[in-house]
Amino acid sequence: MVNLTRRSTLGLAGAAAGSLILPRFSIAQGGKRPSVTIAVQKITNNNTLDIWYEQSNVGERVFFPNLWEGLILRDWMGNQGPVPGLATEWKRIDDKTLELKLRQGVKFHNGDELTADDVVFSFSKERVFGNTEPAGGKTIFADEHKPATVKELPASVPGVGRRLWPALAGIEAVDKYTVRLHNATPDVTLEGRLYSGGSQIANRRAWDEAPSYTDWARKPVTTGPYMVGEYKPDVSLTLVAFDEYWGGRPPLEQIRFVEVPEVASRVNGLLSGEYDFACDLPPDQIAAVQAASGLEVQSSTIWNHRVSVFNVQNPVLANPLVRRAMTHSIDRKAIVEALWAGKTVIPAGLQFESFGAADMFIEGWAPPEYNPELARDLLKQANYKGDAIPYRLLNNYYTNQTANAQIMVEMWKQVGLNVEIEMKENWGQIHDPAGAKGVRDWSASNTINDPITPMVVQFGPNGEVQQKKDWTNAELNQLSAVMETSTDRALRKKAIARMLEICEREDPVYQVLHQNAVFTGMKSSLKWKAAPAFAMDFRASNWVL
Numbered sequence: 079m080v081n082l083t084r085r086s087t088l089g090l091a092g093a094a095a096g097s098l099i100l101p102r103f104s105i106a107q108g109g110k111r112p113s114v115t116i117a118v119q120k121i122t123n124n125n126t127l128d129i130w131y132e133q134s135n136v137g138e139r140v141f142f143p144n145l146w147e148g149l150i151l152r153d154w155m156g157n158q159g160p161v162p163g164l165a166t167e168w169k170r171i172d173d174k175t176l177e178l179k180l181r182q183g184v185k186f187h188n189g190d191e192l193t194a195d196d197v198v199f200s201f202s203k204e205r206v207f208g209n210t211e212p213a214g215g216k217t218i219f220a221d222e223h224k225p226a227t228v229k230e231l232p233a234s235v236p237g238v239g240r241r242l243w244p245a246l247a248g249i250e251a252v253d254k255y256t257v258r259l260h261n262a263t264p265d266v267t268l269e270g271r272l273y274s275g276g277s278q279i280a281n282r283r284a285w286d287e288a289p290s291y292t293d294w295a296r297k298p299v300t301t302g303p304y305m306v307g308e309y310k311p312d313v314s315l316t317l318v319a320f321d322e323y324w325g326g327r328p329p330l331e332q333i334r335f336v337e338v339p340e341v342a343s344r345v346n347g348l349l350s351g352e353y354d355f356a357c358d359l360p361p362d363q364i365a366a367v368q369a370a371s372g373l374e375v376q377s378s379t380i381w382n383h384r385v386s387v388f389n390v391q392n393p394v395l396a397n398p399l400v401r402r403a404m405t406h407s408i409d410r411k412a413i414v415e416a417l418w419a420g421k422t423v424i425p426a427g428l429q430f431e432s433f434g435a436a437d438m439f440i441e442g443w444a445p446p447e448y449n450p451e452l453a454r455d456l457l458k459q460a461n462y463k464g465d466a467i468p469y470r471l472l473n474n475y476y477t478n479q480t481a482n483a484q485i486m487v488e489m490w491k492q493v494g495l496n497v498e499i500e501m502k503e504n505w506g507q508i509h510d511p512a513g514a515k516g517v518r519d520w521s522a523s524n525t526i527n528d529p530i531t532p533m534v535v536q537f538g539p540n541g542e543v544q545q546k547k548d549w550t551n552a553e554l555n556q557l558s559a560v561m562e563t564s565t566d567r568a569l570r571k572k573a574i575a576r577m578l579e580i581c582e583r584e585d586p587v588y589q590v591l592h593q594n595a596v597f598t599g600m601k602s603s604l605k606w607k608a609a610p611a612f613a614m615d616f617r618a619s620n621w622v623l
Contacts, residue, residue: 113334115336118336120339121315135476146300150272175260217550266565301324302320375598379423385428388401399460405589465496479519596611
């Protein structure tokens with residue numbers, strides 16, 4: 079593999095000689111750089127490439143670390159923790175203030191140099207927060223922020239911004255290469271929030287020059303090793319090498335993501351050589367891929383749990399006894415063995431083992447036990463009469479999603495629950511307020527190695543569940559403020575323990591099914607390794623020439 083010093087030299091040489099000819103060839107090999115085609119089930123859900131608007135598993139795959147970058151980066155190929163990115167160093171001024179030194183000489187895809195002004199803009203009201211204020215605890219609804227012009231943010235973005243940054247007062251430009259982050263409250267997770275999805279840096283000039291938000295969001299100008307070449311919503315996304323990348327010359331000419339919703343089509347395309355990679359394979363397809371000459375499957379459990387979410391506006395599910403009965407009806411072990419061939423695990427509720435590094439893991443906690451008799455008794459206490467509970471379902475947005483839903487419906491049926499699947503085409507239909515809601519699928523990610531994600535970020539006052547009016551709980555919202563503002567580790571640990579009791583036992587909002595796992599089919603000749611995440615790393619450090 080070419081070492082870092084050599085890659086940096088190549089990148090500078092390419093920049094000096096111009097980008098029309100020299101950077102299109104691999105000096106190490108004397109030939110043209112390869113390109114790859116990747117079959118994915120979905121590129122983005124909102125048909126944009128904006129990290130604030132597209133908060134999704136599929137978005138993570140196409141955004142990171144190839145397109146968008148933050149001041150602090152997530153160590154995608156390692157322990158998922160923080161590493162220097164567009165900032166080379168940072169320090170705490172106090173519990174509410176963080177100062178960061180920018181990496182000098184970083185270029186955006188339009189040739190502009192990254193400066194503090196771009197960072198200030200990237201965390202501004204115009205770019206993210208709209209007219210919201212830095213005060214946690216109040217749920218921000220999309221219908222409060224409808225755009226009046228084509229340049230304004232989509233209605234959901236300010237609420238998403240406050241989901242990750244509930245108390246961010248702003249970023250101050252100390253000088254050209256120094257910024258200072260000011261929070262309205264103490265927060266032990268500021269550094270982590272900076273490498274979570276959403277906190278990446280955009281070019282101010284490109285935003286100003288775009289005729290509309292949509293124009294900008296379909297071709298954002300960033301600092302990553304690859305830039306947007308062509309984006310055809312619902313069809314394909316082509317990223318092309320950015321040879322002035324600060325981290326060294328990218329090893330690929332282009333990366334083309336192709337939307338292929340059906341698993342069979344992704345597998346067949348891989349087997350025929352049409353695709354170099356096929357993502358989100360279910361375990362029952364692994365043997366067929368591995369049996370083919372020149373192909374392999376890379377797999378890993380990732381920092382993401384599959385969950386089901388309840389909507390308490392449904393009069394049946396308004397009774398927590400019914401929701402508790404649903405959680406005790408599910409045999410998680412049987413699902414893992416039947417659909418995942420035992421290749422993933424059942425986690426300790428909505429927790430990740432990595433929380434233990436900061437002594438924030440609640441030992442002895444487990445998801446509700448599989449107990450059909452208890453479920454029947456709870457339904458009897460609830461005086462449940464067999465009313466239908468709708469289950470809005472997407473066709474395998476998540477791996478094995480449809481089969482998983484069918485198994486759960488049968489398990490619920492065994493205890494007397496009448497759950498009816500309603501197939502939907504997209505997330506807009508899943509969240510449509512019209513008609514009766516009941517159960518839906520989701521996943522929950524640990525993005526900053528602290529229980530604040532996913533618990534507070536996804537289920538707290540500005541979590542999607544509360545913003546979509548699926549569920550709310552006053553005590554949980556109070557505890558969310560403790561998690562967001564307290565610097566007392568023992569108090570925070572006590573708070574997260576109580577939140578688990580509320581969300582998984584007393585007033586269930588979700589049920590954890592299993593830890594997610596990613597299986598990627600690929601050509602064995604490609605010297606590339608899968609990250610323990612949805613993200614696919616095509617930087618020089620993860621590609622052997």
